[in-house]
Amino acid sequence: MTVPTITLNDGHTIPQLGFGVFLVDPQEAERIVSDALEVGYRHIDTAAIYKNEEGVGAAIAKSGIPRDELFITTKLWNDRHQKASAHAAIDESLDKLGLDHVDLYLTHWPTPAKDDYLEAWLALEEIKAAGKARSIGVSNHQVGHLEKLIAGSATVPAVNQIELHPAFAQRELRAFGAEHGIHIESWGPLGQGKYDLFGEQAVSAAAEAHGVTPAQVVIRWHLQNGLIVFPKSNSRERIAQNFDVFGFELSADEIASIDALDSGKRVGSHPDEVN
């Protein structure tokens, strides 16, 4: 199965479908990520705060997959935005992952109350220049935060990783990203199981029409909307199911009816409220 790639604004490519490991128990991360790699995923999304980078690294080492076939993302936590701390943080993450570089390094939240997200971004520019991250981007940044980074640095973020699922479709940030060359990564792509997305008529009808599961329909909706997506599951069966999404295509009408589920309701935290 070939996963499509997206070319980022710095010329590097990213597999459009990956595997996320938020809330994957550190003790189980090696087994679960090994399952994902065996199923065929080559893009893993972790973060320092998930405390499972060591397990991700162990699975990578055990897999024997050539480094250049993998795409590994990790994230800088909120209390490490100061330059010296950010440089130490990437070294710690690389050490845990057993890698000499990540493919993508993100600032995890802007924490605007502390007003240090531009400093964190300038540190990421240096980390990229040092070869420790191929591409750099941000997570949970809103339009005003992105404008400040673009005005205050020489680099437009390659991605913005934001909460995005049918009930919270983030049209403003997607439009801003399209205008500025910032690709959007959807976190919580299945709504984190926090509302009955799979019971929505638009989703269940498409699932029935294509003989697939509601989760597969929602992942397809992300892919056909040009979004980068990395659903998470601990179950090997679901890990495989979530990767098996290239044998069918949603029609324009099906996409439109899922688009219509946008109610502006978050399941996660508002970026202004995270410190």
Ligand code: NAD
């Ligand atoms: P998700 O929307 O991927 O939902 C995961 C939940 O959906 C699982 O716990 C499981 O219960 C259910 N699920 C998965 N596959 C299923 C299937 N086939 N059928 C039925 N149920 C299924 O939520 P997520 O894990 O929060 O988001 C994905 C990834 O995004 C994370 O693992 C992480 O890498 C990233 N993320 C980033 C941030 C951020 O602030 N940058 C925040 C949250 C998540």
